[in-house]
Amino acid sequence: MPDFDLTIRNGTVVTAADTARCDVGVQNGRIVAISESLAPGRRDLDATGRLVMPGGIDSHCHIEQRSSMGIMCADDYYSGTVSAAFGGNTTVLSFAAQHRGDSLLEVVEDYSARAESKAVIDYGFHMIVSDATDEVVNVQLPQIIRRGMTSFKVYMTYDMLKLDDYQILDVLNVADRERALVMVHAENHDVIRWIAKRLIERGHGAPKFHAVAHDPLAESEATHRAIQLSRILDVPILIVHVSGLEAVNAIRAAQAHGAPVLAETCPQYLFLTAADIDKPGLEGAKWCCSPPPRDLASQEAVWNGLANGTFQVFSSDHAPYRFDESGKLPLGDKTTFKNMANGMPGLEVRLPLLFSEGVGKGRIGLNQFVALAATNAARIYGMYPRKGTLAVGSDADVAIWNPEAEVTIRAENMHDNSGYSPYEGTVVKGWPETIVSRGRVVVANGGLCVERGTGTYLARGTPEPVAFQGPGTAAMRAFKALIN
Amino acid sequence: MPDFDLTIRNGTVVTAADTARCDVGVQNGRIVAISESLAPGRRDLDATGRLVMPGGIDSHCHIEQRSSMGIMCADDYYSGTVSAAFGGNTTVLSFAAQHRGDSLLEVVEDYSARAESKAVIDYGFHMIVSDATDEVVNVQLPQIIRRGMTSFKVYMTYDMLKLDDYQILDVLNVADRERALVMVHAENHDVIRWIAKRLIERGHGAPKFHAVAHDPLAESEATHRAIQLSRILDVPILIVHVSGLEAVNAIRAAQAHGAPVLAETCPQYLFLTAADIDKPGLEGAKWCCSPPPRDLASQEAVWNGLANGTFQVFSSDHAPYRFDESGKLPLGDKTTFKNMANGMPGLEVRLPLLFSEGVGKGRIGLNQFVALAATNAARIYGMYPRKGTLAVGSDADVAIWNPEAEVTIRAENMHDNSGYSPYEGTVVKGWPETIVSRGRVVVANGGLCVERGTGTYLARGTPEPVAFQGPGTAAMRAFKALIN
Amino acid sequence: MPDFDLTIRNGTVVTAADTARCDVGVQNGRIVAISESLAPGRRDLDATGRLVMPGGIDSHCHIEQRSSMGIMCADDYYSGTVSAAFGGNTTVLSFAAQHRGDSLLEVVEDYSARAESKAVIDYGFHMIVSDATDEVVNVQLPQIIRRGMTSFKVYMTYDMLKLDDYQILDVLNVADRERALVMVHAENHDVIRWIAKRLIERGHGAPKFHAVAHDPLAESEATHRAIQLSRILDVPILIVHVSGLEAVNAIRAAQAHGAPVLAETCPQYLFLTAADIDKPGLEGAKWCCSPPPRDLASQEAVWNGLANGTFQVFSSDHAPYRFDESGKLPLGDKTTFKNMANGMPGLEVRLPLLFSEGVGKGRIGLNQFVALAATNAARIYGMYPRKGTLAVGSDADVAIWNPEAEVTIRAENMHDNSGYSPYEGTVVKGWPETIVSRGRVVVANGGLCVERGTGTYLARGTPEPVAFQGPGTAAMRAFKALIN
């Protein structure tokens, strides 16, 4: 019989599969009992009328990261993880960004140092590989993978980040061998660059032209291309932040034939459109991200994709920049969208928005919400079953939601440093009130309850889609034998 | 602290979401605790080295049913439920078949009487609606639904069962209003009838011609048509026993656009092909079912559909007939496939086959296996969370599997009455050894441990896909207002 | 050197392939020379600045036909063919409609008698087969085919006309054997009937509800089904009057895989939408046809289908009814769309509309216009090369167009008897001024130049898609051998 450090009592416990009235008992930071009626612990949280769910995992966010243009995010690992926690999350996976010339190991050490002393919840890193030299890909990358960074991201666009298809094949081949997962930012660099250059030459530099340059066809083309590269080697990939209807279709078509293609989308593609960028002056810069929000038909396609399983991951792509010279409006030139930092905040509102509009409006079920909030990301990124669920043996990472709370989103109430919210004034129903990380109460009664630096680094294991890759067809095995 | 009637100890507990080493505590037939280490109960099962999974739900089987041709199934509710239990199941949903002229309520009473005194595990009924008069559809069907038969099946083929599209719309409209789920046997009657008549007139009556008459296009056409009928009213449907590649594609295409279309497949479409029917003499009759097994491309499409979520349900379509004059070889005429009863046994091998070839070969994950074995059917057919999972508050319906057991499938070892197995000689790895239903040990040590008649009837609630139907589009609401 | 009865001089001669400045010489009703500069004939038409094109073939029109509801068309073979001639046509293929119980041969004799004494241009018949008895299908139909009615139409809707899928297979099989072409009116009868009944019961009888009852899914479902029936036997079919986006997609998808599926569309699906039916009172009845005009997305799909070859045939589906008690507003009941005759006039405007909006706006080329106006129909319906082109040896059926003429469509200027035009007030650019049939000038200077009864019956040969059907795959040949 456990001697509980903490119990969560009388709530409705929700996982990706189940919904049950019961108590949860915690010992040494782990769940040890899920039962009808537990003996009191050293501390007891009453969850009567509340939903007791796994703490969210925001598996795609940019924190304390310097962009390739040299602009530093508004959030460090303190403000970032605090904001995440207030938004119902207990884990973040953020990026450790290699700039060209960097050694991956130095990058990791650098980011580890940034996070270690500040994070209030647990965190892991996806490496961004931007300099795919033979040494980086074949020597450093395997080392990094073995240190628990079992996923990494490649870009098909941005001058300073972009890999070409040859390099992506190199990376995919290493991922296949080392059992890691490749995330892809899929936009056609040349298309964006070509349109943008012409727009700017002709004086069309306002923020709204950012969405013109990032044509939906640039996204769907690159998405299709990334999928074909993955099919050549039968290696899983995950297309991040999918925004447009044709990109959704390309992904779903590949999945239909058994191609190992996963996909992620974000709140901005469910709740915003390109029309939001079309604001007077530079105001629209606040809604500039890449890919940009699209149109209503794409919104519908993305919702359908969430509901029917085309998307496994729902993340914030939190990329916080202040609407001033430090971020959205850099010093040199305020007249063109090319110089404005890309991205918007989202760590804190990702889950409330999805809960309110997804579960509340009947578009997805409550268990599906948990899968998208936490469980799928835990599995896909190799943290399962430690993270992402409420099961015996799992970390006691819990978000206790009040499903009836009505909250108006206001930047002034957010805990990140971007200073604005793209969803200002939106009313949502349902809010995470109490957050527990490894048995520690992190957020309660609207306040933070932990010190900076109490979050820990997560060395991750083999991503599930990679672990589940069967032997493949005989033809594929023969092909791999030829080239390896 | 519960005083447990039963504990299951030291096993690996698997649900549709989770896999955890822990104990399960049962009281009054329900799970009350899932914990690291429970106090002993009145009875304790040691599950060391075993997988502790929800008892399977075979949601599509024919038991003690007289076919429209007047042939009685080989299994009554005793042999049928015993066979199911030995195959890892704790619930069956079988059919209560209306023949034309029958009152639905009388049919229910009739089938209830058959099952009540014989079943060893829990059971529910799907009504087969074959006589869609105004009285049946608008008066009797709502009554039946309220008595817990919240799903029913319509046929698009068979002379004595077939509804036309008009009647299907009637049924769908009632299902929409009464919040029930319509299952559809989708084959084009006229196509099959036309080909069959010509084949038989020309002397092509051997069993293998059954698969010629049941052309894959007959299935894909009717599947497409059923989907369109459902789209007209935006009512969920479930296409049962999907076999062919084009039918899979039609379903997936509909799901892509958010149409509320669910689908089921069966072992015969994963493990057999039409070549299995082509045997000397009448032997092939053993492999005759409708739709028939197809080809390797269709097998691959069905496997892909299981893996990528196109199919939510995996059932046996158990339809047991002896290979003698009582079933496969009826008295009047042994020369044509038209008189042979359609169907094959499958209750006992459904789960072992899927476990061995699905989980064992890496085509699906272990949690996905549980979802297909039990959880999805429980949700879809309105039995959740009472059935289909291992959660606090759920019925203690448990199958304890030995994942390492190698078993050769032999008809002589099966517990149904059909007298043969379509999979004779197949070796599978993984077998359910101990079966618990509402806390009662039903099967253990290779023997049955309960009396006949100890299973109970399940009055079911609103099917989940129906419960989750949102308000629909404004256009659909306007349309429904016009016609209702 | 021919001694020309007629020359057409100095024009631009346009065929489905060519556009050339030259003269055309005619002898005994046939073209005998196409040359740079011909000697004068007995009569010479100066076509300077004009396009000299094959006379149009309207291959889908209803003339002097009594509907299954008993309503007679407004046009007899005089007014019908006069209107056709003024609209640039030299051939019409109209329907000889079997009502149930009729012998096909008597129907032919009846329609032949109607046409013979009245037609001013050449004509042929498609038989409508509504009573598919064994005698009709296997005895009479082959006789009719041998008399030159090598195409016939089946309906999937209308109580008095509808064949079921079994009967359609019977008809397709005979068509395959006898080398004839089956045209299909593809709408799901039960869907329309079900919606219509409910609409009318609830008082929604206004004309605009006709378009609600004829749901686009009723069309796309039946289109898909007809295609599958044709695929089962690998027999060519032609889907007539295609209106909706999903139906277009179904046809194109089938063609992609080599299925012998042809398709036709009509002006109403290029130029009208369902909004045109939504008029005060009963006025909307003028725009009621089946299928009804759809929406802008469907218009675009139909235009794309014309341009990219999905459609081979462009006809009027001329079905003229007066807006009075004899047609659109039958005596018994003026309150419901179910009693209003379906159809609209179009013989005279089909080609001017297509020329103006198709060629004039750059959506199709001039040669493509000729193919759609005449050549394709001649080939597909077995009249080629006698009809449908301007080639040596072909009938001298010529339409001389003024490409610059601007004409406002006015019912008062039309020559049919329907008394209204759905396109009233539309301005088109390009009009056929002079019409020559077998060397006879039929229309010139705005007047009719021939007597009634001077048109002749066309016994047609093997339709080209049928003639071109190769031997098919080995599997298809084996299947046909089994069933025939």
Place this chain on the structure above:
Amino acid sequence: MPDFDLTIRNGTVVTAADTARCDVGVQNGRIVAISESLAPGRRDLDATGRLVMPGGIDSHCHIEQRSSMGIMCADDYYSGTVSAAFGGNTTVLSFAAQHRGDSLLEVVEDYSARAESKAVIDYGFHMIVSDATDEVVNVQLPQIIRRGMTSFKVYMTYDMLKLDDYQILDVLNVADRERALVMVHAENHDVIRWIAKRLIERGHGAPKFHAVAHDPLAESEATHRAIQLSRILDVPILIVHVSGLEAVNAIRAAQAHGAPVLAETCPQYLFLTAADIDKPGLEGAKWCCSPPPRDLASQEAVWNGLANGTFQVFSSDHAPYRFDESGKLPLGDKTTFKNMANGMPGLEVRLPLLFSEGVGKGRIGLNQFVALAATNAARIYGMYPRKGTLAVGSDADVAIWNPEAEVTIRAENMHDNSGYSPYEGTVVKGWPETIVSRGRVVVANGGLCVERGTGTYLARGTPEPVAFQGPGTAAMRAFKALIN
């Protein structure tokens, strides 16, 4: 009355639209009369029992071209055009290849000089643009277009030829402005390079590995990408030498939605497969071309695409290299497919193969054959109506075919210099016996009848698909206004 220089009498004259028994009268190299019975000319060819068709246009061939690897084709403009003429052609469009650093105008002058003194039939050039500098694209290319090279080709692969997507957009934009047509060799360079490098490093250099390196996904990916680039600007493109099933599908899907995408295929994709390359030693090099022949499923897809209009152009992609050190087996290294010249001969057999297997086996019609042999290429490449048809005013370019002649293809009977035939021993039925170019008899009785240098250069006009591009959508016009 013309005083004919030449008549072709008693034949069956076939164009893309028509098939007629008649005579053809020629004056000053042009057709002036097509008539039932012409007066004798200065010379008369009797075509009794023969098909009189437009001389073929081989719109994709490499003649006297030095490859980017420095290897010169086996054929100069004499042997190349002689071989073309013997194969039923009267026009070739070959490539003028810019190597990096070259001025387009110098390239043109260079190739003009090569062709002028040697060609025996008429010829034009497509420019290969490999160095897309601002000067080349924006200054030289418009000059070249105005000199009648209204089409040009870009490569997505080959180190020395490849343009990136940015450059392709530059080229497409100029093509749009200057009304020219861009042809695209669509294979993903990085994919091929990556696989090839690994294959060769591991010793897999035999010719058959060429087909492994040129993975079908490399083609379908690049095809899809090229289509998206064209869609961004709504500019017509023509995908050349399409070989694989997925590439065909990508093209057809684009056409379905009205994208201005044209496509070409070649005999090697209808008659060969990758298995043909798998020969002992280096022999397989004879069958190496890019893309390589694929499999039977792709063959079927390509045949379907020819039949249903997905492909408008059928060319040889004649790229003749001797099977010796001058071509297929270059000096430096005989051990790897990377150093072997790509391509195979085809000028002389393109049309006989298509006639025999296409028309003869009922896969395409006779008029469709003419369209693919000549007419479509004439239109698409701006030579119509001067070339590509038999119409009054057109050049008297005629191929008189004996449809009954059975010919066994033998390299020794071919007139090109490659020294082998990929189709050695194939028996075809139907052969072009007499060839007339601008009224001159070029080939008759198995012999050449003209001197070298008698062919003339064709300055071409606006390609038809470009000329037919409508104004586009309002959104596209707005977008073009923004960026131009």
